[in-house]
Amino acid sequence: MDNLIKAELLKGLLGNPVHIPAWYPYDEEGSRLNDICMEQCRWYYFHRFEMKILNDILTELIEYLKDSRMLVDLGSGNATKTMLILDRLLKTHESLTYVPVDISTEFLNKTAANLKTIYGNKLEIQPIGEEYMVALRKIKYVFYSVYLLFGNNFNWFTKIIVWFGSLQSLSYGKQLDYLLEIRNTMQVDDKLLITLDVTDTTCKQTIELAYLDPEGYSENFHLNSIHRLNREMNANIDISKFKIRNELVVNSRSNNCSYVNVWIEAIENCDVHIGQLDLTREFQKGERLYLHEENGISCKYTIEQLEYLLNKASLGMEKYWRNEHVAVILVNRK
Template identity: 40%
Template sequence: MDMKKVLVTGLTSTPKYLPGWYRYDNEGSRLNDLCLHENENYYFHRCELSVMKTHLQNIIPVDTENTILVDLGSGNCHKARLFIDEILKRHKNLSFYPVDISHEFLLDVCKQLADEYGTKLVINPIGADYEAGIAEISKCYQSKVILWFGSIQNLEPGDQIRKLQLLRSAMTG
């Protein structure tokens, strides 16, 4: 992605805009986490967690042997940990591919995960935008469980469709 081109396009448009991903540097990611966990009026995050906790057994495929877990827009991996914990109840280890645009924040989170899970979790961080992340995971030929929470709603409809088509092709990659 040509960040300069995307930013210039947004700032010269009417109305002017900045892409949603632009706010997710290290500090922006930290502030987002703070907002999600401390703002009692922001119900979307709590609803997602409630649905996941209630239906996790039904969401995760029965056969997850040799399956990789991918989290697009992983942030602090709070939601992904629910899936990691459940899959590790079934198997000795898991390959995890968190994808996040904030490379520095992602590496900090991956260090925390490595400390928490040890060798049971093989972490393959991808510090990139969605398209580059999807291209990277399409090189993996194992079955994939792909998590993509909430952040797809921040994309323009045409961009949502394009990224979902890329994701579909990555499933067979």
């Protein structure tokens, strides 16, 4: 894992544009800061409206999910949203298998321990501390092994894959790659449940403030990428020589989406050395270091753009619900 992280960091820091992968801030500290931002930042609308719509539609939603015995949770975090579904399913099922996936193993283990305390033996927890693509391939292998073991009884393992709010943090090309991998993991009766940002992009200020708020919640999270480089990679990045900025990029084409760029910009010439990567790089005044891959993070969609994306991955939109900011999409395999 360490070599993979170093390779991805080098690829980004030597790339054009220069960037740090969007997943890099999510160590234990970054996951904690992200949760604080979601729960306490009054400018960050997505989490509040996501919780509201999930609570509003929960009774109807469970009707679509009630036959599932396994729940895979991509980017599980503290599992607050997923527990809404677990609570309802465990009213009618004696037990469930729960597979939380998170890149931060330390944070994942804390979540798993907390859920074990809450649900006891009613929840069989199988955590996977990996990047999403690696985790999905592991999950596919596990399901294939179960199929070989149970044969025609494999339908007992009908599953839900939930991905709350994290798909939109990937670049558009990666979103399609992951959706294709998810499809390959799904059986005929499985469901994918995702939440996505459908805020009207004419509300530019509302969106930009959500991802760089005046109170500093978002900034603390985003800058964990830099602090983590300093902590773990023996870097000497002086954040006082940079200014953090963001911008909404609007895209109305059906085969793409709108997104937010977040970067730090040098306010003077400075040299950066990263010891563990054996890398020294000079930043000129005004030069940017993006805190994600090309084509942004925190994507914003129209329903038409979502339908196009899912169709490209041979997935179907079975049902959707939406409010002012959030769409909950129930997805099946075509």
